[in-house]
Amino acid sequence: MIDVEQIAQKVDDAARMAQAIPQISHDDVVLSLQQAYDIQGLSIARRIARGEAVVGIKMGFTSRAKMVQMEVHDQIWGRLTDAMQVEDGGEVSLTRFIHPRIEPEVAFLLKEPLHHKMSLQDVTAAVAAVAPALEIIDSRYQNFKFSLTDVVADNSSSSAFVIGPWTDPMEDLSNLGLVMSFDGGARQIGSTAAILGNPYRSLVAAARLADAAGLTLRPGFIVLAGAATAAEVLPSRCHVSLEMQSLGRVEISSVD
Numbered sequence: 663m664i665d666v667e668q669i670a671q672k673v674d675d676a677a678r679m680a681q682a683i684p685q686i687s688h689d690d691v692v693l694s695l696q697q698a699y700d701i702q703g704l705s706i707a708r709r710i711a712r713g714e715a716v717v718g719i720k721m722g723f724t725s726r727a728k729m730v731q732m733e734v735h736d737q738i739w740g741r742l743t744d745a746m747q748v749e750d751g752g753e754v755s756l757t758r759f760i761h762p763r764i765e766p767e768v769a770f771l772l773k774e775p776l777h778h779k780m781s782l783q784d785v786t787a788a789v790a791a792v793a794p795a796l797e798i799i800d801s802r803y804q805n806f807k808f809s810l811t812d813v814v815a816d817n818s819s820s821s822a823f824v825i826g827p828w829t830d831p832m833e834d835l836s837n838l839g840l841v842m843s844f845d846g847g848a849r850q851i852g853s854t855a856a857i858l859g860n861p862y863r864s865l866v867a868a869a870r871l872a873d874a875a876g877l878t879l880r881p882g883f884i885v886l887a888g889a890a891t892a893a894e895v896l897p898s899r900c901h902v903s904l905e906m907q908s909l910g911r912v913e914i915s916s917v918d
């Protein structure tokens with residue numbers, strides 16, 4: 663028997679106490695995708711009960727680089743809360759995490775609600791602003807190992823994010839060069855083209871998936887489009903910056 667409430671408490675406790683837990687799926691237990699999203703919703707409800715607010719969603723596995731790195735091949739999504747946001751140029755303590763990794767992303771700020779069956783043009787018109795962003799992911803599972811449904815239940819590894827300066831949405835975001843650097847040295851070099859060929863496509867997928875789960879992506883919400891490159895292990899006392907063509911720069915420093 664799968665007790666979704668109990669598993670939700672387990673993943674929430676693991677995140678709150680930065681303590682790794684074994685994967686949920688094993689030979690005798692197979693979570694369905696529906697159960698996995700139910701667990702995610704229940705674990706976020708626990709955060710909301712503690713005073714956090716949902717401010718948007720993050721998309722996962724929208725690039726081949728990420729699918730190959732994590733051996734998971736379907737798009738997923740997770741919730742972002744206000745407590746996960748770190749200010750641009752700010753510091754983040756690694757004591758909050760188990761085994762954090764960092765990755766380059768594009769962020770969208772919505773000015774219109776999104777719903778399923780929106781075209782690329784529709785979602786583009788619903789965007790108030792775009793920004794370069796960094797996401798810190800931290801799987802609550804031992805050794806950062808999971809199945810598709812495990813990672814969905816664990817809020818798609820979402821743990822912190824930082825957003826750079828917002829700029830007017832550009833029609834064409836489909837091939838912006840980017841460099842993610844650690845202490846000034848390039849670690850990942852890529853292009854927004856890696857995100858489904860065009861990050862706006864990730865927004866179409868976000869609208870469809872969130873709508874199917876009964877969550878409306880509403881004005882003021884942030885959507886992270888998914889990493890354009892593989893994630894890098896985030897070391898202690900490291901200054902991470904992301905420079906994105908046309909969109910500028912975002913940065914964060916890790917402290918003990």
Ligand code: OOG
Nearest residue numbers: 722723728818819888889
């Ligand atoms: C899952 C989250 C994937 C992305 O940008 O593709 C993700 C993980 O890699 O742990 O955030």
Ligand code: MG
Nearest residue numbers: 765797888889
């Ligand atoms: Mg990500």
